[in-house]
Amino acid sequence: MRPLEDRATRLFIALAAFFCVNAVLAEFIGVKIFALEDTLGVAPFEWNLFGQTGSLSFTAGTLLWPLVFVFTDVINEFYGRRGVRMISWIAVALIVYGFLFAFAAISLAPAGWWVKAAETQGVPDYQAAFAAVFGQGLWTIGGSVIAFLVGQLIDVAVFHRIRRLTGERYVWLRATGSTAVSQLVDSFVVLYIAFVLGPQHWPTSLFLAIGTLNYIYKMLAAVALIPLIYLLRRLITNYLGVARASELREAASAT
Secondary structure, three states: OOHHHOHHHHHHHHHHHHHHHHHHHHHHHOOOEEEHHHHHOOOOOOEEEOOEEEOOEEEHHHHOHHHHHHHHHHHHHHHHHHHHHHHHHHHHHHHHHHHHHHHHHHHOOOOHHHHOOOHHHOOOOHHHHHHHHHOOOHHHHHHHHHHHHHHHHHHHHHHHHHHHHHOOOOHHHHHHHHHHHHHHHHHHHHHHHHHHOOOOOOOHHHHHHHHHHHHHHHHHHHHHOHHHHHHHHHHHHHHHOHHHHHHHHHHHHHO
8 A cells, every 4th residue: 555545544544634734824914912901892800910910911822723623632532652753843943944934035135116115005115024023033933832842742741641541531621631741831932931930021920921821721721622522533433444543543543
Protein backbone atom coordinates (compact mmCIF):
# COMPACT_ATOMS: atom_id res chain seq x y z
CA MET A 1 0.00 0.00 0.00
CA ARG A 2 1.29 3.44 -0.89
CA PRO A 3 1.70 5.77 2.11
CA LEU A 4 -1.01 8.23 1.02
CA GLU A 5 -3.45 5.38 0.41
CA ASP A 6 -3.41 4.64 4.12
CA ARG A 7 -6.35 6.42 5.74
CA ALA A 8 -4.50 6.84 9.04
CA THR A 9 -1.67 8.66 7.25
CA ARG A 10 -4.05 10.93 5.36
CA LEU A 11 -5.92 11.66 8.57
CA PHE A 12 -2.72 12.60 10.41
CA ILE A 13 -1.72 14.98 7.62
CA ALA A 14 -5.15 16.65 7.72
CA LEU A 15 -5.17 16.97 11.52
CA ALA A 16 -1.59 18.25 11.57
CA ALA A 17 -2.31 20.82 8.86
CA PHE A 18 -5.39 22.15 10.66
CA PHE A 19 -3.51 22.21 13.98
CA CYS A 20 -0.56 24.12 12.52
CA VAL A 21 -2.58 26.69 10.59
CA ASN A 22 -4.63 27.47 13.71
CA ALA A 23 -1.50 27.82 15.85
CA VAL A 24 0.20 30.15 13.33
CA LEU A 25 -2.93 32.25 12.81
CA ALA A 26 -3.47 32.55 16.57
CA GLU A 27 0.03 33.97 16.95
CA PHE A 28 -0.44 36.55 14.20
CA ILE A 29 -3.93 37.76 15.12
CA GLY A 30 -3.05 37.71 18.82
CA VAL A 31 -1.65 41.24 18.49
CA LYS A 32 -5.24 42.55 18.58
CA ILE A 33 -6.87 43.02 21.99
CA PHE A 34 -10.66 43.06 21.95
CA ALA A 35 -13.25 44.08 24.55
CA LEU A 36 -15.64 41.20 25.19
CA GLU A 37 -18.56 43.30 26.40
CA ASP A 38 -18.36 45.76 23.49
CA THR A 39 -18.15 42.86 21.04
CA LEU A 40 -21.28 41.29 22.53
CA GLY A 41 -23.04 44.67 22.76
CA VAL A 42 -23.54 44.50 26.54
CA ALA A 43 -22.63 46.81 29.39
CA PRO A 44 -19.09 46.41 30.81
CA PHE A 45 -18.89 43.87 33.63
CA GLU A 46 -16.51 46.10 35.60
CA TRP A 47 -14.63 43.12 37.04
CA ASN A 48 -12.31 43.56 40.00
CA LEU A 49 -9.45 41.10 40.25
CA PHE A 50 -6.19 41.59 42.14
CA GLY A 51 -7.04 45.28 42.33
CA GLN A 52 -7.48 45.59 38.55
CA THR A 53 -10.86 46.77 37.23
CA GLY A 54 -12.46 47.47 33.87
CA SER A 55 -13.81 45.64 30.85
CA LEU A 56 -12.91 42.05 30.01
CA SER A 57 -10.17 42.16 27.38
CA PHE A 58 -8.65 39.24 25.50
CA THR A 59 -6.29 38.74 22.58
CA ALA A 60 -7.92 37.76 19.30
CA GLY A 61 -5.80 34.62 19.41
CA THR A 62 -8.15 33.23 22.06
CA LEU A 63 -10.66 32.62 19.27
CA LEU A 64 -8.41 29.91 17.84
CA TRP A 65 -6.52 28.43 20.79
CA PRO A 66 -9.49 26.32 21.98
CA LEU A 67 -9.48 24.57 18.59
CA VAL A 68 -5.74 23.95 18.98
CA PHE A 69 -6.48 22.29 22.34
CA VAL A 70 -9.17 20.09 20.78
CA PHE A 71 -6.94 18.91 17.97
CA THR A 72 -4.08 18.33 20.42
CA ASP A 73 -6.32 15.95 22.35
CA VAL A 74 -7.63 14.22 19.23
CA ILE A 75 -4.11 13.67 17.87
CA ASN A 76 -3.03 12.52 21.33
CA GLU A 77 -5.88 10.02 21.34
CA PHE A 78 -5.00 8.36 18.04
CA TYR A 79 -1.29 9.11 17.48
CA GLY A 80 0.13 9.44 20.97
CA ARG A 81 3.01 11.45 22.37
CA ARG A 82 5.15 11.24 19.24
CA GLY A 83 2.34 12.60 17.08
CA VAL A 84 1.69 15.61 19.32
CA ARG A 85 5.38 16.37 19.79
CA MET A 86 5.98 16.20 16.05
CA ILE A 87 3.20 18.63 15.16
CA SER A 88 4.13 20.92 18.06
CA TRP A 89 7.70 21.28 16.79
CA ILE A 90 6.43 21.76 13.24
CA ALA A 91 4.03 24.47 14.45
CA VAL A 92 6.83 26.26 16.34
CA ALA A 93 9.05 26.13 13.24
CA LEU A 94 6.22 27.54 11.11
CA ILE A 95 5.52 30.32 13.63
CA VAL A 96 9.19 31.37 13.67
CA TYR A 97 9.34 31.05 9.87
CA GLY A 98 6.26 33.25 9.53
CA PHE A 99 7.62 35.97 11.80
CA LEU A 100 10.98 35.96 10.03
CA PHE A 101 9.29 36.72 6.73
CA ALA A 102 6.97 39.23 8.39
CA PHE A 103 10.04 41.15 9.59
CA ALA A 104 11.59 40.78 6.13
CA ALA A 105 8.44 42.23 4.56
CA ILE A 106 8.46 45.14 7.01
CA SER A 107 12.05 45.99 6.08
CA LEU A 108 11.21 46.27 2.37
CA ALA A 109 11.05 49.88 1.19
CA PRO A 110 7.36 50.68 0.60
CA ALA A 111 6.12 52.16 -2.67
CA GLY A 112 5.34 55.84 -2.13
CA TRP A 113 1.76 55.58 -3.41
CA TRP A 114 1.07 52.50 -1.27
CA VAL A 115 1.88 54.30 2.01
CA LYS A 116 -1.17 56.56 1.50
CA ALA A 117 -3.34 53.94 -0.26
CA ALA A 118 -5.67 53.41 2.74
CA GLU A 119 -5.81 57.04 3.87
CA THR A 120 -9.52 57.27 3.01
CA GLN A 121 -10.10 54.28 5.32
CA GLY A 122 -8.53 56.08 8.26
CA VAL A 123 -5.01 54.63 7.86
CA PRO A 124 -2.70 57.59 7.15
CA ASP A 125 0.46 55.46 6.94
CA TYR A 126 0.03 51.93 5.58
CA GLN A 127 3.69 51.06 6.25
CA ALA A 128 3.43 52.04 9.92
CA ALA A 129 0.19 50.08 10.31
CA PHE A 130 1.69 47.04 8.58
CA ALA A 131 4.75 47.18 10.83
CA ALA A 132 2.64 47.61 13.97
CA VAL A 133 0.40 44.62 13.18
CA PHE A 134 2.97 42.14 11.87
CA GLY A 135 6.06 43.36 13.71
CA GLN A 136 5.23 42.07 17.16
CA GLY A 137 7.98 42.58 19.70
CA LEU A 138 10.58 39.87 20.16
CA TRP A 139 9.55 39.49 23.79
CA THR A 140 5.97 38.76 22.73
CA ILE A 141 7.05 36.31 20.03
CA GLY A 142 9.51 34.57 22.33
CA GLY A 143 6.99 34.35 25.16
CA SER A 144 4.30 32.96 22.87
CA VAL A 145 6.54 30.31 21.32
CA ILE A 146 8.02 29.14 24.63
CA ALA A 147 4.62 29.07 26.34
CA PHE A 148 3.06 27.17 23.44
CA LEU A 149 5.79 24.54 23.33
CA VAL A 150 5.96 24.04 27.12
CA GLY A 151 2.16 23.89 27.29
CA GLN A 152 2.00 21.24 24.57
CA LEU A 153 4.63 19.05 26.22
CA ILE A 154 2.83 19.28 29.56
CA ASP A 155 -0.52 18.59 27.89
CA VAL A 156 0.67 15.35 26.29
CA ALA A 157 2.28 14.14 29.54
CA VAL A 158 -0.83 14.79 31.68
CA PHE A 159 -3.13 13.36 28.98
CA HIS A 160 -1.33 10.01 29.01
CA ARG A 161 -1.00 9.95 32.79
CA ILE A 162 -4.80 10.23 33.10
CA ARG A 163 -5.24 7.71 30.27
CA ARG A 164 -3.13 5.14 32.10
CA LEU A 165 -5.28 5.57 35.19
CA THR A 166 -8.67 5.47 33.46
CA GLY A 167 -8.07 3.36 30.33
CA GLU A 168 -10.42 4.11 27.45
CA ARG A 169 -13.04 5.59 29.77
CA TYR A 170 -13.57 9.26 30.55
CA VAL A 171 -12.36 10.86 27.33
CA TRP A 172 -13.64 14.18 28.67
CA LEU A 173 -11.50 13.86 31.82
CA ARG A 174 -8.17 13.38 30.05
CA ALA A 175 -9.05 16.12 27.56
CA THR A 176 -10.04 18.76 30.11
CA GLY A 177 -7.56 17.59 32.75
CA SER A 178 -4.59 17.92 30.42
CA THR A 179 -5.84 21.32 29.24
CA ALA A 180 -6.33 22.51 32.83
CA VAL A 181 -2.70 21.83 33.74
CA SER A 182 -1.03 22.85 30.47
CA GLN A 183 -2.96 26.09 30.08
CA LEU A 184 -2.28 27.08 33.67
CA VAL A 185 1.36 27.19 32.62
CA ASP A 186 0.73 28.63 29.14
CA SER A 187 -1.56 31.46 30.29
CA PHE A 188 1.00 32.85 32.71
CA VAL A 189 4.31 32.04 31.03
CA VAL A 190 3.52 33.99 27.85
CA LEU A 191 2.41 37.07 29.79
CA TYR A 192 5.36 36.91 32.17
CA ILE A 193 7.95 36.73 29.39
CA ALA A 194 6.23 39.19 27.06
CA PHE A 195 4.95 41.82 29.47
CA VAL A 196 6.71 41.44 32.85
CA LEU A 197 10.25 40.66 31.69
CA GLY A 198 9.65 42.62 28.47
CA PRO A 199 9.87 46.38 28.02
CA GLN A 200 6.36 47.10 29.35
CA HIS A 201 7.17 45.76 32.87
CA TRP A 202 3.61 45.03 33.95
CA PRO A 203 2.95 45.25 37.69
CA THR A 204 2.28 41.93 39.43
CA SER A 205 -1.40 42.74 39.96
CA LEU A 206 -2.01 43.31 36.24
CA PHE A 207 -0.03 40.18 35.32
CA LEU A 208 -2.06 38.03 37.73
CA ALA A 209 -5.39 39.57 36.70
CA ILE A 210 -4.93 39.18 32.94
CA GLY A 211 -3.39 35.72 33.33
CA THR A 212 -6.28 34.54 35.49
CA LEU A 213 -8.90 35.89 33.07
CA ASN A 214 -7.21 34.20 30.12
CA TYR A 215 -7.00 30.92 32.02
CA ILE A 216 -10.67 31.04 33.04
CA TYR A 217 -11.67 31.72 29.44
CA LYS A 218 -9.59 28.83 28.10
CA MET A 219 -11.05 26.41 30.65
CA LEU A 220 -14.62 27.49 29.90
CA ALA A 221 -13.92 27.02 26.20
CA ALA A 222 -12.36 23.60 26.84
CA VAL A 223 -15.46 22.45 28.72
CA ALA A 224 -17.78 23.86 26.06
CA LEU A 225 -15.89 21.99 23.33
CA ILE A 226 -16.07 18.55 24.99
CA PRO A 227 -18.94 17.52 22.66
CA LEU A 228 -16.72 18.41 19.68
CA ILE A 229 -14.03 16.01 20.93
CA TYR A 230 -16.56 13.17 21.12
CA LEU A 231 -17.92 14.07 17.68
CA LEU A 232 -14.45 14.09 16.11
CA ARG A 233 -13.64 10.79 17.83
CA ARG A 234 -16.75 9.20 16.33
CA LEU A 235 -16.13 10.65 12.86
CA ILE A 236 -12.53 9.43 12.90
CA THR A 237 -13.61 5.96 14.02
CA ASN A 238 -16.15 5.83 11.19
CA TYR A 239 -13.52 7.01 8.71
CA LEU A 240 -10.82 4.56 9.79
CA GLY A 241 -13.06 1.69 10.75
CA VAL A 242 -13.52 0.36 14.28
CA ALA A 243 -10.63 -2.12 14.08
CA ARG A 244 -8.11 0.37 12.68
CA ALA A 245 -9.18 3.11 15.12
CA SER A 246 -8.80 0.73 18.07
CA GLU A 247 -5.38 -0.31 16.80
CA LEU A 248 -4.24 3.32 16.64
CA ARG A 249 -5.58 4.13 20.11
CA GLU A 250 -3.82 1.12 21.62
CA ALA A 251 -0.55 2.06 19.93
CA ALA A 252 -0.97 5.68 21.06
CA SER A 253 -1.51 4.68 24.68
CA ALA A 254 1.67 2.59 24.61
CA THR A 255 3.94 5.39 23.35
